Structure formats: C-alpha cells, structure tokens
Amino acid sequence: MIQMTDTVGDILFLGAGVVALLTALTIFGEAMRLRVPDNQINPVLETFMQRVHSWWAMVVLLALAVLSGMFGVILLFAFASFAALREFLTFAYKRQADHLSLALAFFVILPLQYLFVGLGWTGLFTVFIPVYAFLLLPIVSALRGDPSRFLARVAETQWGLMICVFCISHVPALITIDMPGYADRSVLLLVFFALVVQLGDLIEYFAGRRIGKRRIAPGLSPKTLEGMICGVASAVVIGGLLAWITPFGVLGAAAMAGLASVTGMFGNLVFAAIKRDRGLKDWSHLIPGQGGFLDQLDSVIFAAPVFYHVSRLIWS
C-alpha cells in the first residue's frame, strides 16, 4: 500500500470526481426510466444503464488496483490481456499444429511480459514479444509440420499477442517511467491516460450521433469527422484541466491527451475492420452492455504504446 500521501489524496480526489459523474449518469438514467410506462422497456435506455453499471465496476476495479500499488495494477491488466487474447484467438484462424504455440502464448509469453513490466525491465519488455515471441512461436508451429496457410496462422497469432498483450501491457508500464520530480506520482499518469482516452471516446460517440455527417470510413464504421473533432477537442481540454496530475505542464498535457485520443479513435476503426471481416458484432458478452474486453479496450490498446514512448522520450 502507498501511504496517505499527496498521490493518494489526488487519486481519491479524482475518484470522487468520477464517482460524481457516474452518480449523475445513474440518476439521469433512473429518471428517464420513470418516464417509460410500466409495461414497456426502452431498449436504448436499458443499454445505456447496462453500460453505466459496467463503468461503475471498471472504475471500482481500477481504483482498487491503483491504490494497492504496482502489484494490483499488473494483476488487473494481466487479466485484461488474458481475456482480450482469449477473445482474439477464439476468432483467429488456427489449426491443431498451432496448439502448442497458442498455449505458450497464453501460459508463458503473457505472464512473462507482465513479470518484466512489473520488474521494470524496460529493455526486455519492449522487445520480448516483437522479437523473441515473434521468432519462437512460428518455429514451434513449424515443428508440427503442417504447411496449410502457415503464414496466415502465425501472422494472426502474432497480431493477437501484439495487440492483446504487448500493447495492453504498456498501460501498467506507464507507472515504471522514471520522470525527474515525479517519483511516486507516476501512477497518476495511468489515471490521466485512462480518463482522457475514455472520455474522448464517449464524447466522440455522442457528438457523432448528434451532429456527425461526414463518415471517415464509410462501410466500416459509423465514425464521423465531426464526432472525432469534438472527441479529440474535449480530450485536449480535459487533458489541460488535468495537467496538475501530470509532469507535462498545461500545454504538454493537452497535447498528450489529444495524441492519446486520436490514436485511440483510429484503433477503434482498425478493430471495426477486423470485426466486420469476421462477421462479428462484439468480441464476446463478458461485459454487459459493452460486448467483450476487446470492444472496451480497442482505443486504449492503440493509444498506450504511443503515449508510453512519447512520455519517455520527452519527459524522462
């Protein structure tokens, strides 16, 4: 446990802000429910309320993890990676010859990656999957001697590992960045990152529905240019307002928030393409109202490594 320091105080203060926001959304939803006649159900409203309930669960989990320190954060994101990889590989193309390499991905590569992040071995966790897993797993698959669509199989496995393990592990890795004068406050960087990406997404979604006209990728996603501009602009403003929890300064925090938000939205677009190709609406049903872990994390997945490396390049 971290002692009761400024950091913990700031986490609790931010937590109180998020709780106030979710309370307002919950009360709003319940008030709307009262206006629906007794014997009817408004499906849009019910989906919205399911999502609010899932947000509550996520906020509580993230708050507990962040307050319990590095170990809790690592455990939470390792589990998220496990659930995401399970969703991705369920719909990936594979044959029995890949069985051992897939088992290695789940039970060896994933735990090792989070172990290296937890130990702060930056030189290893940034290359472990792109270099060592990338070379090892095709060898394991090849040893079983089944050439049928070999390249497609190993490529999909590697893509799943990069997305679900490598990219997601960069969220807890934010805590390990050593920034001068920021010391134990690095856990706040994670909170900052999660808040700007998720709030930017949310505003993009609602703004896109209300004023969106020009689709940026017709036939793939309902995302519109107007929605994205609103979302990124909001992320920039929120980032600027939250500058006091970051080491970036006001302009730096706004720019970093904008960068994370833009990468996240394009990540969402890439996942829309994959889902469309596989004929999926959602990756799974594990998070009520939101689909699967990958549906929830797609923007975080793309934003995390970029946010991590830019932070390290400029401020560490």
Add this chain to the structure above:
Amino acid sequence: MERRISLPRWAAARIVGHILAFIARFITAVRGDWRGIEPVPRQRIYYANHVSNADMPMIWTVLPSPMRRQTRPVAAADYWLKNPLRTFAGRDVFKAVLIDRRPDHRVEDPVEKMLEALDEGSSLILFPEGNRNMTDDPLLPFRAGLYNVGKARPHVDLVPTWVANLNEIMPKGEIIPLPLICTVTFGTPIHVGPNETKDAFLARAARDLVALAPPKPDPEP
C-alpha cells in the same frame, strides 16, 4: 437419487460440481445462447455434438443451477466406471445415466435406462453420435437412441444443442487446454412426427443441430 449415497459423499459431489463449473467458466468463459428456447425447468433431452470429453461439463455448466440438478447426462459406463475417481465424478457429481456401449456385454437396454430416468422426472443430455467425432465432418451418423426415446415419450422436448470451439480448446492428443471462448447454443425443440421414419427423423435432428454451428474463420478468399 441423492439419498442413495452417504452425506459426506453427497456434499463432496456438490462442492466438486461447483468447482468444475467455476473452472469451466474461468478458462473458457462458457456461455449459453438460448436461441430457440428459454432456460425454464421443462423436461427435455438436450442432444449435442460430441468432439471432446469436455462437451458434457460445458453443457452442464451453462444450465441454471436448479435445472442442472434435474439434468442427467447419458454416458458410457466403460469410461465412467474405470476407476474410483471417474466413478465419483460420473455417478455422484454428474449423476450420469450410465449405459453399456457394447451390445454383446450389456444386461440392460440403454433405451430402457433412459426412459426410467425420464419417468423419474429428470432431463437428459445425450450425444446421439455415440462416440467422439474425430473427423472433419460436423457430425457422425446418429444412433437410433434419440429416435426410440423421442417416440416413446413424445411430450419430452428434444433440444438441439451445439457446443462450439471445443475441438480447438482441447483437440485429440493435446494435453494443455487452450482458454478459448466456448459457446453452447440451444436451438428450437423438435419432436418425432406421428408417421416419421427413424431415418427421416434422425436426418432432421442432425440438420437442426448443424444449423446452430457458427461459421469458421477461414482466410480462404
């Protein structure tokens, strides 16, 4: 059923049952998709595809607890009575209706045993292929049991039940199960028609079951 065994054995069976269901959920996030029926306690025979020994525990896991207690899998006696551990799992945890697959050895008629279990009020889980399917075809030819039982107890719903992905989670010959998502899809119940022949009915039952299978991911253009 429960009164025939000692209290500690009964308690151990219930605890092991809950642990198995938890493990199944944790590893495969198994989910029931009640597409053609509601999960309500009616007397049913869930007839399913069979690719792995984990098929039955998966179906058993997604049944809501009160229904699970009244549902008994029909399973092979030679497999489940092989050693004390399997006997405990098969007879006490899953309360399986154990039938002898070898016609020349058996003393009891499998159809009679299934009817007996139905008449006690149980639902059944049945694998009409008889054996695990190791081929690339979606189903092996069905045995006659489903038809005979369905004809003898026409009020019982015969529910097609497709277990997806298990052949990838645990292919034959592999030791480590992969944690992929398993989905159990329940289709619309069927009944044996008044003038329907055995072959026509079994073909229809197989068609309705295969129709529940999800499409395979395949990079073929």
